[in-house]
Amino acid sequence: IKENALLEINQCTKIEDIENVRVKYLGKKGEITNILKGMGKLSQDERPIIGKIVNTVREELEESIRIKKDHIKENEKYEKLRLETIDVTMPSRKRSIGKKHPITQIMDELKYIFTGMGFKVAEGPEIETVYNNFDALNAPKNHPSREMSDTFYINENLLLRTQTSPVQIRAMKAMPLPIKIISPGRCFRFDAPDATHSPMFHQLEGLVIDKDINMTHLKGTLDAFVKQFFGESTKTKFRPHNFPFTEPSAEVDVTCFKCKGTGCSMCKGEGWIEILGAGMVHPNVLRNCGIDPNEYSGFAFGMGIDRIAMLKYEIDDIRLLFENDMRFLNQF
Ligand code: PHE
Numbered sequence: 001i002k003e004n005a006l007l008e009i010n011q012c013t014k015i016e017d018i019e020n021v022r023v024k025y026l027g028k029k030g031e032i033t034n035i036l037k038g039m040g041k042l043s044q045d046e047r048p049i050i051g052k053i054v055n056t057v058r059e060e061l062e063e064s065i066r067i068k069k070d071h072i073k074e075n076e077k078y079e080k081l082r083l084e085t086i087d088v089t090m091p092s093r094k095r096s097i098g099k100k101h102p103i104t105q106i107m108d109e110l111k112y113i114f115t116g117m118g119f120k121v122a123e124g125p126e127i128e129t130v131y132n133n134f135d136a137l138n139a140p141k142n143h144p145s146r147e148m149s150d151t152f153y154i155n156e157n158l159l160l161r162t163q164t165s166p167v168q169i170r171a172m173k174a175m176p177l178p179i180k181i182i183s184p185g186r187c188f189r190f191d192a193p194d195a196t197h198s199p200m201f202h203q204l205e206g207l208v209i210d211k212d213i214n215m216t217h218l219k220g221t222l223d224a225f226v227k228q229f230f231g232e233s234t235k236t237k238f239r240p241h242n243f244p245f246t247e248p249s250a251e252v253d254v255t256c257f258k259c260k261g262t263g264c265s266m267c268k269g270e271g272w273i274e275i276l277g278a279g280m281v282h283p284n285v286l287r288n289c290g291i292d293p294n295e296y297s298g299f300a301f302g303m304g305i306d307r308i309a310m311l312k313y314e315i316d317d318i319r320l321l322f323e324n325d326m327r328f329l330n331q332f
Pocket of ligand 1 (some may be wrong): 162164165173178205206243246277278279300301303
């Protein structure tokens with residue numbers, strides 16, 4: 001019995017097998033158990049001798065089963081680990097992650113700075129009325145920007161907005177006073193594309209209307225903006241200009257952030273770079289929107305986002321921004 005049992009134990013490869021062998025020999029009706037049960041029938045002399053032998057065999061078999069069980073468990077563990085092995089030397093699969101377009105990055109940065117100063121973001125449609133884009137903004141009937149050769153007209157009343165300034169009109173008509181908004185968005189002009197012109201481009205408009213707003217508020221706001229955007233040491237310079245919708249009007253230059261005003265290729269040796277147009281909202285524009293210019297005043301400014309992105313990232317051709325060449329875009 002012992003030899004048979006040991007042979008069977010040895011052949012087991014699974015925990016279930018070994019359990020079957022155990023039941024067969026040591027279980028309630030197992031062969032060894034049966035012998036132990038039959039001990040009563042033996043004589044006084046035989047009983048201790050047979051009993052000793054059977055118990056020894058039983059202990060031996062129990063020990064063998066235990067060792068074999070441990071062995072099988074160990075093997076199973078190794079097999080499991082082997083199957084779960086990861087080859088850490090294998091090259092990983094490359095995942096390409098999308099990024100924000102440089103224009104969107106600049107827009108986000110501008111929004112962040114201006115909302116930090118309390119401006120709300122307002123948006124308007126890209127298809128505008130001629131009235132909102134020109135008339136309400138006090139553009140004289142013969143203003144050159146109205147020409148068919150400068151503006152994409154859809155019909156005599158509708159056009160693709162040439163600037164974000166019509167959002168001023170929409171805001172002043174719709175919003176309760178005081179108003180403090182920026183409005184980023186696409187604009188369109190009938191320009192042949194070249195390194196500095198694109199028929200589609202982006203502007204960001206700013207508008208503040210409240211009681212007692214004056215030029216110092218405009219200057220302070222823009223000064224805070226350029227310092228945050230171009231760097232603390234940036235200075236601004238207001239040059240007199242003319243826009244139909246502001247009076248007085250100015251073009252605003254900043255010290256070249258590359259050469260810090262000493263003159264370089266970026267600022268064409270001038271030390272200054274023009275970045276935006278601005279001024280005090282013309283009383284006619286306020287009146288066109290139902291606001292009393294004797295009670296309220298305001299300032300407005302508008303800047304080209306593409307131009308600012310080009311300056312910041314030193315991009316020398318605006319067309320690169322809209323060709324969607326991944327080799328170009330991946331650099332930002
Ligand atoms: N809309 C003007 C432009 O396109 C910029 C501007 C906006 C100027 C607001 C003054 C005030 O040139």
